[in-house]
Structures are given as C-alpha cells and as structure tokens.
Amino acid sequence: MHPYSNMDIQEILRHYYGYDTFRPGQKEVILDALTGNDTLVLMPTGGGKSLCYQIPALAQPGTAVVVSPLISLMHDQVEALKANGIPAEELNSVNSSDEDVLIRRRCLSGDLKLIYVSPERLLAELPTLFANIRVSLFAIDEAHCISQWGHDFRPEYARLGLLHEKMPSVPIMALTATADKITRIDIINQLHLRVNALATPPQHVYIASFDRPNLSLDVKRGYNGPEKLRFIKDHVRRHPYDPGIVYCLSRKTTEAVARQLQDAGISAAAYHAGMTGEERSRVQEKFKNDDLQVVCATIAFGMGIDKSNIRWIVHYNMPKSIESYYQEIGRAGRDGAPAETVLFYNLADIILLRKFAEESGQKAVNIEKLDRMQQYAESNICRRRILLNYFGEEHTKDCGNCDVCRNPPKRFDGTILVQKALSAVLRTGEKARVSTIIEILRGMYSPTVTRFHYDTLKTFGAGSDVSIRDWQDYLLQMLQLGYIEIAYDRQNEVKVTNAGREVLYGRSFAQLVVIQRKQELKGLTRRQRTATKGIPEVHPKMASAMESPQLFEAMRLKRLQLAREHHQPPYVILTDKTLHDLARMKPTTKEAFARVPGIGEYKLNRYGDIFLDIIRKHV
Numbered sequence: 017m018h019p020y021s022n023m024d025i026q027e028i029l030r031h032y033y034g035y036d037t038f039r040p041g042q043k044e045v046i047l048d049a050l051t052g053n054d055t056l057v058l059m060p061t062g063g064g065k066s067l068c069y070q071i072p073a074l075a076q077p078g079t080a081v082v083v084s085p086l087i088s089l090m091h092d093q094v095e096a097l098k099a100n101g102i103p104a105e106e107l108n109s110v111n112s113s114d115e116d117v118l119i120r121r122r123c124l125s126g127d128l129k130l131i132y133v134s135p136e137r138l139l140a141e142l143p144t145l146f147a148n149i150r151v152s153l154f155a156i157d158e159a160h161c162i163s164q165w166g167h168d169f170r171p172e173y174a175r176l177g178l179l180h181e182k183m184p185s186v187p188i189m190a191l192t193a194t195a196d197k198i199t200r201i202d203i204i205n206q207l208h209l210r211v212n213a214l215a216t217p218p219q220h221v222y223i224a225s226f227d228r229p230n231l232s233l234d235v236k237r238g239y240n241g242p243e244k245l246r247f248i249k250d251h252v253r254r255h256p257y258d259p260g261i262v263y264c265l266s267r268k269t270t271e272a273v274a275r276q277l278q279d280a281g282i283s284a285a286a287y288h289a290g291m292t293g294e295e296r297s298r299v300q301e302k303f304k305n306d307d308l309q310v311v312c313a314t315i316a317f318g319m320g321i322d323k324s325n326i327r328w329i330v331h332y333n334m335p336k337s338i339e340s341y342y343q344e345i346g347r348a349g350r351d352g353a354p355a356e357t358v359l360f361y362n363l364a365d366i367i368l369l370r371k372f373a374e375e376s377g378q379k380a381v382n383i384e385k386l387d388r389m390q391q392y393a394e395s396n397i398c399r400r401r402i403l404l405n406y407f408g409e410e411h412t413k414d415c416g417n418c419d420v421c422r423n424p425p426k427r428f429d430g431t432i433l434v435q436k437a438l439s440a441v442l443r444t445g446e447k448a449r450v451s452t453i454i455e456i457l458r459g460m461y462s463p464t465v466t467r468f469h470y471d472t473l474k475t476f477g478a479g480s481d482v483s484i485r486d487w488q489d490y491l492l493q494m495l496q497l498g499y500i501e502i503a504y505d506r507q508n509e510v511k512v513t514n515a516g517r518e519v520l521y522g523r524s525f526a527q528l529v530v531i532q533r534k535q536e537l538k539g540l541t542r543r544q545r546t547a548t549k550g551i552p553e554v555h556p557k558m559a560s561a562m563e564s565p566q567l568f569e570a571m572r573l574k575r576l577q578l579a580r581e582h583h584q585p586p587y588v589i590l591t592d593k594t595l596h597d598l599a600r601m602k603p604t605t606k607e608a609f610a611r612v613p614g615i616g617e618y619k620l621n622r623y624g625d626i627f628l629d630i631i632r633k634h635v
Contacts, residue, residue, distance in 0.1 A: 032101060055190070056200065056221045059193065074102065081130075101617070104128060154179055160203065161173045223409075225404075233417065244360050274312040283307075325591060326349070327356070373385075400414075431526045437457060450510055452465065456473060489531050494516070500512060575589050593614065
C-alpha cells in the first residue's frame with residue numbers, strides 16, 4: 017500500500033508539494049475528478065494545472081496516464097515529480113528497449129502513480145499495457161491541440177476521442193492554458209467529454225482566473241532593430257542571472273538577434289524549427305540548467321519546457337493572436353515570483369502578419385485574432401483588463417502593473433499632421449504604400465518617388481520636420497484610429513477611410529498620442545551599464561523578499577552546485593520563489609524550514625540541512 021493511499025488531498029499537498037493551501041479552482045477540480053467525472057480545466061500557464069491531475073493520481077488506487085505533446089515537456093514534469101518523491105515515468109521514443117521493459121514492469125506491478133505518454137504512444141499501448149493495469153485517470157495536457165480552432169492544432173491528437181470508446185469507465189481530464197469559447201466546445205466534442213459547458217453554471221468545466229499579477233506587461237511601439245537590441249542588451253546587463261526568452265517572428269531574426277547578443281558578451285543562442293533535433297535539444301538543456309541565459313526563438317520554443325524560473329519574456333515582433341501571446345508570456349514567472357514581459361511592435365509587423373493571415377487556410381478566424389492582438393498592442397487602457405476580458409473574465413479595476421497604468425499617455429492635437437499625411441495618400445491616387453507616403457512627406461527622392469513623379473505633388477516635403485520613425489508611429493496611430501486602412505490584397509496600398517476624410521476636410525479633429533520613445537531610449541548611464549557584477553538587481557516587487565541579497569546569492573550558487581551534481585535543472589531543486597522566501601524568513605531549524613512554501617517532506621529531508629547551514633552562517 018502506498019503511503020498516500022490513506023492521506024486526504026490537503027495532506028498530499030503539504031507532504032509532497034510543501035504548500036498549505038490550494039490555488040483558486042484547484043481543490044474543486046480535484047474533488048470532482050475523484051468522484052469519477054470528466055472535467056475540462058482552463059488555467060493560465062503557471063496557474064497550477066498539473067496539480068489538478070497529479071493529486072487525484074496520488075489520492076486513489078491505480079496509475080494516471082498523462083498525454084503530453086512533447087518529449088521534453090514530459091521529461092521536465094517527470095523530473096519535477098521525482099524531485100518531490102513521487103513515482104512517475106515516461107514512455108517515449110528516447111527510451112531504450114531495456115528502459116521501456118523496466119517501466120512497463122513497474123506499471124504492471126502498480127508501482128507508478130503517473131505515466132506520461134505521447135498521443136501516438138497512448139493509442140499503441142491501449143490494447144496492451146493499459147488494458148492490463150488499473151488506470152485511475154486520463155489527463156490530456158495541452159488539450160487545445162485537438163482542435164483546429166486552437167492556436168497549436170496537432171493532427172495526432174485527433175484520435176484521442178477513442179478513449180471513452182475503449183475504456184468508458186475511466187474519467188478524462190482535459191487541460192489547457194488558452195482556449196476561447198469555440199475551442200472549448202471543440203475539445204469537449206472531440207474527446208466526447210461528459211461535461212456541459214453551456215449550462216449555468218457550467219457542469220464539470222472549470223475556468224480559473226487568467227490573472228497573473230506577478231507578470232508586468234509592457235508594450236513598446238515603433239522601435240527599429242538597433243533600438244530593440246539596445247533595450248534587450250541593457251535589460252540583460254541589469255539582470256545578469258535572470259533567464260529570459262526573446263520571441264521572434266522568423267528563423268533568420270532569431271539567429272541575427274542571438275548573434276548580436278553573443279557579440280555583446282551575453283550568453284545567448286537561437287532556437288527554431290530549421291535546426292536539427294540535436295541542436296535544439298542542446299540549447300534547451302543548457303537553458304533548463306541555467307548554463308544559457310537567453311534563448312532567441314520562434315514560437316516552436318517554450319511549449320516543451322517546464323522551467324519555472326524564467327524571469328522575463330521579450331516579443332521582438334508582435335504575435336499573431338492573444339492566445340499565442342498569453343501562452344508565451346505565461347512561461348515567465350511560473351514559480352509565482354515577479355517577472356517582466358515586453359512586446360515590441362510596429363507597422364511592418366502588422367503588414368507581414370496580415371499577409372500570413374490572408375494566405376492561411378482559416379483566413380477569417382486568423383484575421384479576427386490578429387485584429388484583437390493589434391487592438392491590445394495599440395490600446396491606451398489597462399492591458400491586463402484587455403487580456404482578462406478577452407478570456408471572458410470581467411475585470412473592472414486597473415492593474416497598476418502595466419505600462420499604461422504606470423504612465424498614462426499624453427495626447428495632443430494632431431489634426432494638421434494627420435491632414436498632411438491623408439493629403440499625400442489621396443494625391444497618389446491611393447496607390448502608394450506606407451513607406452512611400454513617408455518618403456513623400458519627408459521630401460525624399462527615392463526610386464519609387466521619382467518613378468511615379470510623386471516629387472511634383474503639393475505635399476512633397478510637407479512633413480520634412482518629422483522624422484521617419486515618428487511618421488511611422490503617427491501612421492500606425494492613424495490606422496488604429498480608423499483614418500486609413502491598408503489594402504493587403506493590393507500590395508499594401510494605403511487608403512483613406514470616411515473617418516479620415518472627416519479630418520482631412522476639417523469636419524473633425526484628430527488627437528494623437530505623444531511619442532515617448534526618445535525619452536525611453538536615453539537608457540542608462542555608463543555607470544549603471546557597467547555595474548552588473550555581483551548581486552543582481554532586485555525587481556521592485558521582490559524587494560520585501562530580498563532583505564538579504566547576499567544570502568539569496570549564496571543559496572542560488574549552492575542550488576546550482578546541487579543541480580549539477582544531481583543532473584537536474586536548478587529550479588527542480590528549489591524554485592526562485594522558495595529561495596526568496598528562505599532569504600526573507602531565514603529559518604534556522606528544520607521545523608521552521610518546513611513551513612516555507614514549496615518545501616515538502618522529501619525536499620526537507622534531502623536539502624534541509626544543506627540550506628540551513630548557509631542560512632545560519634549568514635544570520
């Protein structure tokens with residue numbers, strides 16, 4: 017009999033995970049699953065989805081089968097379970113035949129509480145291994161992959177609807193971090209879940225709060241390539257130990273950004289689908305083990321990593337949807353400690369993404385999702401409210417932790433600027449692109465301007481006192497305000513809308529936002545840029561938990577040493593948040609050490625004396 021068979025879920029939470037209370041929504045899901053019901057669980061990345069199926073697996077007889085799309089993701093989760101003293105394994109193509117035999121024997125003997133498999137492996141093992149063991153639960157992780165409406169559809173998920181047909185008595189829990197209403201309904205239908213999402217309230221459907229207050233949200237508009245790189249370099253230098261991801265739209269950009277960071281002495285590497293599997297695995301392992309600080313990646317990176325101490329995310333380009341964006345920023349701060357997110361975007365991003373959406377197989381859906389992403393990036397209201405409202409969660413208060421809340425935008429009467437630009441558009445016969453309109457306004461004799469004789473127009477040079485970058489920003493605002501539109505099906509020609517004509521002919525006024533970019537880009541002093549050695553800069557929201565930065569740093573180095581000795585990622589030993597809590601609480605006895613969140617019995621016995629010795633020396 018396993019030690020947890022007679023423990024209730026609260027005891028399991030404390031004993032194995034080191035927490036006294038559940039996060040909102042977790043307990044309700046767990047209790048529903050333990051009664052044998054199917055469940056659909058929506059929780060944001062870092063919201064604690066895995067506990068929803070891990071604790072039911074521990075609290076009842078049998079083995080829970082967890083379906084996961086990526087081998088690396090399975091491996092991370094199995095390692096984390098083992099680090100908590102929980103018997104779990106993974107069946108995948110990386111295992112040797114001998115390893116598979118041993119895992120099957122442990123499974124058949126009832127020794128494993130959780131076994132992780134890919135969708136293909138699950139279906140292959142259904143009539144053999146899983147037909148001969150007591151399966152307590154099927155947990156379908158990343159369940160949005162089953163839906164063509166989801167942002168990461170995977171055809172191999174489509175056959176999972178067979179589960180209820182083959183093993184009708186085993187409950188299914190479907191879990192996802194991002195799924196709009198259409199995708200949720202599709203997940204339910206495809207998996208034949210015995211739930212009712214349309215009831216009031218929904219039956220066996222749990223949608224947790226998508227609020228991640230530990231994530232700061234910042235959007236920076238109109239930066240060019242060198243400006244983005246300067247910002248990223250300054251940020252990394254101020255946070256020399258904090259791992260982060262730079263998401264880029266193309267493979268070429270990931271390589272270029274990684275190379276620029278490397279040239280600046282920053283530990284960085286590219287990651288994209290064009291690399292070999294061996295190259296990608298090497299980058300991912302180095303990043304997981306804190307041997308690499310920055311990964312410059314396409315969206316192919318991140319879904320397969322369960323690294324809890326990622327402290328920042330930068331989107332070098334605008335993502336294609338809010339779902340993609342929210343899942344990607346959700347990879348930061350999964351330990352609950354503060355993390356920073358920055359989104360760069362400009363007009364070129366919008367034009368390119370619009371082209372991709374127009375050429376996709378789901379044109380209408382993708383354009384709608386891109387429109388919502390663009391509205392988020394261009395908004396001048398609290399960004400967290402926009403995100404939460406998008407996922408159907410009413411939020412009436414500003415968050416205070418986004419750029420809009422911290423620095424409400426200033427506006428000015430931009431009517432004359434707008435009229436100059438609109439006049440230039442009309443005088444070209446609405447046949448020119450944004451870049452050409454700017455050349456006309458600036459009075460630039462470019463090949464396009466001279467070929468079409470735009471240098472003879474009355475508006476040629478009418479905006480020469482405004483820089484190219486500022487014109488790009490103002491035209492982006494004009495697009496947002498509905499004064500112009502871009503004909504993506506006609507080589508991105510700029511057109512004037514009815515609202516734009518109202519301004520052009522003086523029947524209405526145009527309010528534009530004051531550009532803050534120049535002020536932001538003044539950057540740091542030379543002294544600030546060079547003062548990056550020793551103790552890392554502390555995030556303002558982490559200051560209260562960092563009364564003793566020297567103690568934190570000593571524990572961080574010990575954690576790194578232990579991780580290398582045990583061949584584990586450092587965050588599996590203890591999370592950043594747990595280290596911050598230890599530095600703040602400074603326990604000097606095992607009893608006090610055990611009260612720190614995130615330290616269960618297994619970690620207390622394995623690491624307690626080691627870290628207590630460090631704390632006592634500093635105290």
